[in-house]
Amino acid sequence: MLARHYPPGPDKANPHVYLFGTCVIDLFMPEAGLDAVRLLEREGLTVHFPRGQSCCGQPAYSSGNPEQARAVARAQLDLFSQPWPVIVPSGSCAGMMRHHWPTLFDDDPQAAAKARELAERVYELSEFLLHVLHVNFAQTSSQPDEQVVLHTSCGARREMGTRGHGVALLDALPGVTRVEHAHESECCGFGGTFSLKHDDISGAMVTDKIAAACATGCERLVSADCGCLLNIGHAAKRQGAPLQVEHLASFLWRRVGAAA
Structure with a gap:
């Protein structure tokens, strides 16, 4: 890249x-x-x-x-x-x-x-x-403090280099603590049609991802890729795991929108 x-x-x-x-x-x-x-x-x-x-x-x-x-x-x-x-x-x-x-x-x-x-x-x-916009999220948020884990899709990480962008934006948010998890660099198992062709492998991968996220004690996973969010969110719900998922855009807006 x-x-x-x-x-x-x-x-x-x-x-x-x-x-x-x-x-x-x-x-x-x-x-x-x-x-x-x-x-x-x-x-x-x-x-x-x-x-x-x-x-x-x-x-x-x-x-x-x-x-x-x-x-x-x-x-x-x-x-x-x-x-x-x-x-x-x-x-x-x-x-x-x-x-x-x-x-x-x-x-x-x-x-x-x-x-x-x-x-x-x-x-x-x-x-x-x-x-490009050099956004400023430094203003005080009316939202309660929270801890989150970040997931970056394989394509976003390797082709667009966007893990660092997500890290920087989350770390700039008042009241937000980003916690790294053991399987952060690994695929969630979605992989587009991969999850359809190799559902057993995909299921094992997303199970590992959810377990690593939950081991941090965080109850929210943020990502900028909806395919990953659908996979992780549905698997977490099916497993009864205490993990909510949210798109980065929605998370950012929820934290800063009221103060805009």
């Missing part, structure tokens, strides 16, 4: 961004998408949500179906036509768009050029909040 050079800040003369909401947020966690919008608007930005957007194509791509992934990406290349940042509240989806969309069109120079230009404008939400 190459180091990324960030702009000095948002364009104050043209304070617009796009939100790529992801299909999982759209279908299962819409509040996380709305909280991402609220966080961006808190910083004075106007957020645009192109209605034609859908999936990033990662399920098809990781299952060995690049033609299907290419069709999904191609249908969306022209949706983000203005030169505005594209904010994605999911590290794995952001990684797909930033690193893999351009390679899908190696045999189509025109589409490849569009994909490369778009990829340069793609930011994972926590990355954008930290390195």
Whole structure:
């Protein structure tokens, strides 16, 4: 993963961004998408949500179906036509768009050029909040103190480097203590279609993840990836584990929104 050079800040003369909401947020966690919008608007930005957007194509791509992934990406290349940042509240989806969309069109120079230009404008939400907006969460929160554990998806950690972004944002929140757990660097077992093809292995992995999180004494796990949250949250509920899950955008907004 190459180091990324960030702009000095948002364009104050043209304070617009796009939100790529992801299909999982759209279908299962819409509040996380709305909280991402609220966080961006808190910083004075106007957020645009192109209605034609859908999936990033990662399920098809990781299952060995690049033609299907290419069709999904191609249908969306022209949706983000203005030169505005594209904010994605999911590290794995952001990684797909930033690193893999351009390679899908190696045999189509025109589409490849569009994909490369778009990829340069793609930011994972926590990355954008930290390195472009330089958000300030130092104000006193009316929320009670709480301890949380952080989970970063494999794609977010390795392709977008967003674990450090999540750590920095959580550590900047008044009244919040982030506790590291023994299996933090390990996959939760979701892995998109991996959890369907290898459900026994996936189940063992998420069981280990939940046990490690609960061993810290924390009752809340925060992550910026909804696929992981669905997997961990449903498994914890099924096991009767005392662990709640929350998207990073919703957690941040809950802590700072009332003070905005």
